[in-house]
Amino acid sequence: MNRKYLKSSILVSVALLLMTANSYAQKDPDEQHIGVSMRMIGHELLLHSGDSVSRILPIEKKENQYKIKFESSFQFDPTKLVETVSEIIEGKNIAKNYLVEVGQEGTNKVVYSYEMTNLESENLIPCGGRIQPKDNYNLSITFLETKQKMPLNNLASADKSGGNYWIITALLIALSLSIGIYFFIRKKRGIENKNESENKNPNIISIGKYEFDTINMELSYMDSKVELTGKEGNLLLLLYHLKNETVEREQILKQVWGDEGDYVGRTLDVFISKLRKKLKADDNVKIVNIRGVGYKLVIGVAKVY
Numbered sequence: 001m002n003r004k005y006l007k008s009s010i011l012v013s014v015a016l017l018l019m020t021a022n023s024y025a026q027k028d029p030d031e032q033h034i035g036v037s038m039r040m041i042g043h044e045l046l047l048h049s050g051d052s053v054s055r056i057l058p059i060e061k062k063e064n065q066y067k068i069k070f071e072s073s074f075q076f077d078p079t080k081l082v083e084t085v086s087e088i089i090e091g092k093n094i095a096k097n098y099l100v101e102v103g104q105e106g107t108n109k110v111v112y113s114y115e116m117t118n119l120e121s122e123n124l125i126p127c128g129g130r131i132q133p134k135d136n137y138n139l140s141i142t143f144l145e146t147k148q149k150m151p152l153n154n155l156a157s158a159d160k161s162g163g164n165y166w167i168i169t170a171l172l173i174a175l176s177l178s179i180g181i182y183f184f185i186r187k188k189r190g191i192e193n194k195n196e197s198e199n200k201n202p203n204i205i206s207i208g209k210y211e212f213d214t215i216n217m218e219l220s221y222m223d224s225k226v227e228l229t230g231k232e233g234n235l236l237l238l239l240y241h242l243k244n245e246t247v248e249r250e251q252i253l254k255q256v257w258g259d260e261g262d263y264v265g266r267t268l269d270v271f272i273s274k275l276r277k278k279l280k281a282d283d284n285v286k287i288v289n290i291r292g293v294g295y296k297l298v299i300g301v302a303k304v305y
Helices: 003-020 031-048 078-091 152-158 163-192 194-199 230-241 249-257 267-278
Strands: 060-062 065-069 074-076 095-104 109-116 132-135 137-146 204-207 210-213 218-221 224-227 246-248 285-290 294-299
Touching: 031 065, 031 074, 031 078, 031 137, 074 078, 078 095, 078 109, 109 132, 204 230, 210 230, 230 249, 230 267, 230 294, 246 249, 249 267, 249 294, 267 285
Parallel strands: none
Antiparallel strands: 060 065, 065 137, 074 132, 095 109, 095 137, 204 210, 210 218, 218 224, 246 294, 285 294
16 A cells, blocks of 8 residues: 555544544643643753753743743753653643744744654654754744543443444544554564664764764765864764754854864854865755855755845
8 A cells, every 4th residue: 555645544534533523522731730741841851961950931832832941051862852752741641743843042043843743653853862062942842733532432432323433433443454554564664674774873974975974074975085174073063953054153153163262264164165175076965155144054955045
C-alpha cells in the first residue's frame, strides 16, 4: 500500500472517530494545572543546564500558546528538551499535539523548534544530541489540539441499539488495521536500513554534497579532504545550525570569538571568504552576505532576501 494513501486513511479514520465521539469527550485540563506544568518544564531545563538558582519568570499565555521566560541565560540539549516536554505534557495528560519553539529573548527569533503529533509516528527532532550554545532563551509551547479522553467502554455503551455503536466499532477496526499495516511497513524498512543506520557517524553532518567531520574539523568532497581551523569550524557549525536563516554579525562574533578580544577590522569577512573557497565545489551551497546585517548559509533552493 502506498505510504501516502496509508497515512491519509489513518487521518480520515481518526477524524471521523473524533467527530462521532465528540459528545463523550471530557473537559480539557484547567489553566492552573497547565501553568504549573509549564513552570515544571522551565525548572527541569535549568537543572539540565546546571542552574538550580535562577527563577522562572511569570508564564505568558496567548490563546493556545504558553511562553516560558527565564531570569538567566542557559544552554540546552535538544534531546533533553524533547524528553522533558514530552514527559510532563503527555505524562500529565495535557495534550498529544503541540509545537515547541525556542526563541532568543528580545529578537523574536526562533533558534530551534519541533512539532509533536499523535497522528504521525515519525516526529522529526532536529539537532538531537547537539548542545545549543548558551544564550537568553524563551520557550513557547503551542497546543495544536488539547488531548481528550474517550474511554472505550463509554463509547461502546453509548448507543448499542442505534447506528453509532456499529459506526464507531467499524472505525476502530479500520483504524487498528491501518495502524498495524503502517507499523509493519516501518519495521520492514527499518530492518532494511539497519546496517546503514548503525554505521552512520553522528559526528559527521552533510552540507550539500560536502561532509563535515565536527570532531576532526575536516571538510570532505568526493575523494578530497580539507582541514578547517578551529574558528573556521565553529563558524561553519553556527551557520549550519541556522542554515537558510540570516545570522547577525554580532551573534557570530559573540559565539565564535567570544570574549577573546582579537576581532580587528574585517577578520570575520576574511574567515567567510576562506569558507566560501572551501565550499565552492558545490553550487548549491552558498554563504550569502546580507548587507548591513550578517551572513546566511544557503543550502539547496532557499530564497535569498
